[in-house]
Amino acid sequence: MTDPTIALKEYLLNIGLEADADFLRAGVQLLSQLLMEVEVEQQIGAAKHERRPERNNYRNGYGERTWETRVGEVELALPKLRQGSYFPSLLEPRRPAEKALLAVVQAAYLKGVSTRKVDALVKALGLSGIDKSKVSRICKELDQAVEQFRHRELQASYPYVWLDALYLKVRQNHRIVSLALVIAVGVDEAGERHLLGFDLGGSEAEAFWLEFLRSLVKRGVKTVQLVISDAHEGLKSAISQVFSGASWQRCRVHFMRNLLAKSPHRDKAAVADAVRLIFDQPSLPSAQTQLHQLVEKLGQVYPDAARLLCEAEQDILAYKSFPKEHWRRIHSTNMLERLNKEVKRRTKVVGVFPDRPSVIRLAGSVLIEIDDDWRAAPRQYFSQKSMQLVINPDLNNDDQASTFLEELTTTQLVEAAANLHH
Numbered sequence: 001m002t003d004p005t006i007a008l009k010e011y012l013l014n015i016g017l018e019a020d021a022d023f024l025r026a027g028v029q030l031l032s033q034l035l036m037e038v039e040v041e042q043q044i045g046a047a048k049h050e051r052r053p054e055r056n057n058y059r060n061g062y063g064e065r066t067w068e069t070r071v072g073e074v075e076l077a078l079p080k081l082r083q084g085s086y087f088p089s090l091l092e093p094r095r096p097a098e099k100a101l102l103a104v105v106q107a108a109y110l111k112g113v114s115t116r117k118v119d120a121l122v123k124a125l126g127l128s129g130i131d132k133s134k135v136s137r138i139c140k141e142l143d144q145a146v147e148q149f150r151h152r153e154l155q156a157s158y159p160y161v162w163l164d165a166l167y168l169k170v171r172q173n174h175r176i177v178s179l180a181l182v183i184a185v186g187v188d189e190a191g192e193r194h195l196l197g198f199d200l201g202g203s204e205a206e207a208f209w210l211e212f213l214r215s216l217v218k219r220g221v222k223t224v225q226l227v228i229s230d231a232h233e234g235l236k237s238a239i240s241q242v243f244s245g246a247s248w249q250r251c252r253v254h255f256m257r258n259l260l261a262k263s264p265h266r267d268k269a270a271v272a273d274a275v276r277l278i279f280d281q282p283s284l285p286s287a288q289t290q291l292h293q294l295v296e297k298l299g300q301v302y303p304d305a306a307r308l309l310c311e312a313e314q315d316i317l318a319y320k321s322f323p324k325e326h327w328r329r330i331h332s333t334n335m336l337e338r339l340n341k342e343v344k345r346r347t348k349v350v351g352v353f354p355d356r357p358s359v360i361r362l363a364g365s366v367l368i369e370i371d372d373d374w375r376a377a378p379r380q381y382f383s384q385k386s387m388q389l390v391i392n393p394d395l396n397n398d399d400q401a402s403t404f405l406e407e408l409t410t411t412q413l414v415e416a417a418a419n420l421h422h
Contacts, residue, residue: 029074032067036088040079043086058082067091143357146364149371150197154216157223158186158196159390160326161243163235164336165204166344168363170353179356180204181343181363182212185336186221189391191382193335195371196221200359206234213242225390226322228333230254231315250315251333252279262305271298271305279331284320288313323389326382339370 041047046055062077079086162185167178180203184196197216201208227239228249239248256272263271274294281287291313298306319331329335346366353359374381 025074029076032074032076032088032090035090036076036079039089040081040086044081057084065091142361142365145368146361149364149368150199150360151219154194154196154220156188156194156220157391158188158194158221159223159225159387160187160330161185161196161221161224161227161246162333162336163209163227163229163239164333164340166340168347168353168359169351170356170359172356176352177202179359180208181359182209183336183339183343183367184212184216185339186224187381187387189387191380191384191387193374193381195367195374198363198367200356200363204232204234206237209235209238210241213238217242226318226330228319228330230333231258247318247321248315249318249330250312251331252316253332253334255312255316259305259308262308263302267302271302275309278317281320282324284317287317287320291317323386325386326390329381339367342366342370 037048040059044055044057044059046052048059058081060080060082063080065076065078067074067076076088078088163182165180165182167180169176170179171177172179180201181198182201182204183198186194186196188194197212197219199208199212199215201212224243224246226247226249227243228251229235229239230251231254236248239246256275259275260268260272274297278287278290278294281290291309295306295310298309319327322330343363343366347353347359347362350358350362353362
């Protein structure tokens with residue numbers, strides 16, 4: 001049997017402008033309401049005021065919604081349900097980040113920033129013009145949601161915390177400057193990821209990081225056991241002051257770049273292979289043994305690289321004191337790098353933000369979406385069983401070291417080191 005709503009839906013989406021606009025607008029409104037009533041009837045299994053055993057829900061009044069059409073704005077009354085929700089198939093819901101992008105683009109237009117480019121962006125978003133009242137409504141709605149998210153209570157233990165920053169271009173005092181958007185992500189004792197917070201500052205100075213981390217603690221972050229980040233001096237100092245007692249894991253990826261920068265191009269591959277053997281060890285003691293042997297070998301040819309490796313021993317191997325199931329995800333900031341990439345993908349559409357609030361509005365909306373996606377994910381980031389090994393370290397008594405493996409990897413290390421050109 002053909003669905004009667006299909007033809008009606010297609011007619012509404014393709015309606016022409018040959019007749020009087022007011023007449024068409026009234027017709028679109030009437031037909032849209034009819035379509036929504038039919039859809040709600042199908043969803044709840046009964047018509048209005050109808051008693052049927054198939055009924056699975058009840059109506060609960062109406063909500064107002066403005067719909068932009070080719071014949072102008074149409075005011076709709078969206079049916080509401082007692083349980084769950086209903087959204088008309090005719091309308092396309094905008095996600096928070098899309099609303100934020102719209103608000104940013106329109107705010108840039110109102111400030112006279114790159115009008116030609118902004119006009120093109122507005123058309124790409126499917127709009128025909130700029131409405132100041134609409135900008136105000138959207139901005140108010142988004143700002144409230146973002147501020148509520150930024151200042152929400154956390155009140156939980158987060159054994160693992162990742163910290164990172166990315167830079168965005170913003171107009172400030174009639175100049176274009178780069179501002180740091182810092183982001184914190186944590187995993188709670190249940191193994192679930194949470195976006196703990198974010199903020200915008202002039203740089204990654206110690207004072208800014210210190211204020212940001214203290215705000216996390218004030219909102220409820222506690223019992224942090226491992227912090228993963230890059231080796232920015234200001235950030236390291238802030239971590240040691242705010243999360244005293246927590247271990248610090250220096251991002252392996254960033255460290256490898258720094259180490260290879262101190263080796264000549266012809267030996268970069270050999271050095272990288274030798275360092276990876278350290279990380280491949282099955283336990284912390286065996287990794288330390290391999291590191292000391294490599295430091296001795298490197299010291300004969302590349303003393304600067306050997307010194308850096310020796311000084312970073314505790315920082316790059318901190319993750320090996322935690323459950324082996326977690327090593328792959330806690331040895332670097334790769335998880336945050338993927339998140340930053342998504343933020344950049346959304347923000348590059350704007351290019352240069354008109355002001356600081358517009359950055360918070362768009363970046364915050366994107367991060368809220370990501371956090372919502374994490375909540376809806378069917379799987380946890382870490383299993384609850386493995387998280388128990390973090391909460392109760394005494395449960396992790398498995399001796400992961402193997403003499404055979406240590407001897408094998410030592411031989412591999414010697415062979416890799418021998419490939420270095422003296």
